[in-house]
Amino acid sequence: MNKLVTTIVTLTLVLALGLPAVAKKPAGALISSAKIEIVSGDLDRYKEAEKLLQEAFDLYGPIAEGLFLLNQMQIDYIERTADPNQKREYARAMVKWQDSLRTTCNNEEVKDKY
Numbered sequence: 001m002n003k004l005v006t007t008i009v010t011l012t013l014v015l016a017l018g019l020p021a022v023a024k025k026p027a028g029a030l031i032s033s034a035k036i037e038i039v040s041g042d043l044d045r046y047k048e049a050e051k052l053l054q055e056a057f058d059l060y061g062p063i064a065e066g067l068f069l070l071n072q073m074q075i076d077y078i079e080r081t082a083d084p085n086q087k088r089e090y091a092r093a094m095v096k097w098q099d100s101l102r103t104t105c106n107n108e109e110v111k112d113k114y
Contacts, residue, residue: 030056031065038069043080046073067101
């Protein structure tokens with residue numbers, strides 16, 4: 001009987017602690033959190049913004065506002081980087097996000113969803 005109680009309590013605790021981690025965060029909350037990181041102007045915080053936007057894309061698919069923000073972040077990187085080779089990498093990423101944004105905006109299903 002004691003083993004059964006211990007097992008039930010353990011499973012309850014695991015579920016109680018694990019469920020919030022599995023819960024989906026709203027897309028708007030992820031986008032807003034990313035905006036806060038971007039508005040800071042600190043390029044180190046841009047990495048966190050990228051993670052938040054990627055999480056939004058993973059959970060909800062393409063979101064035009066998130067793609068726009070990633071594109072703008074690449075522009076900021078280009079403006080603040082002196083190395084031409086590094087600028088080229090940021091420009092390539094910018095083109096990728098711009099193409100994704102264009103494709104997303106042309107998709108009527110995505111427009112209706114967001």
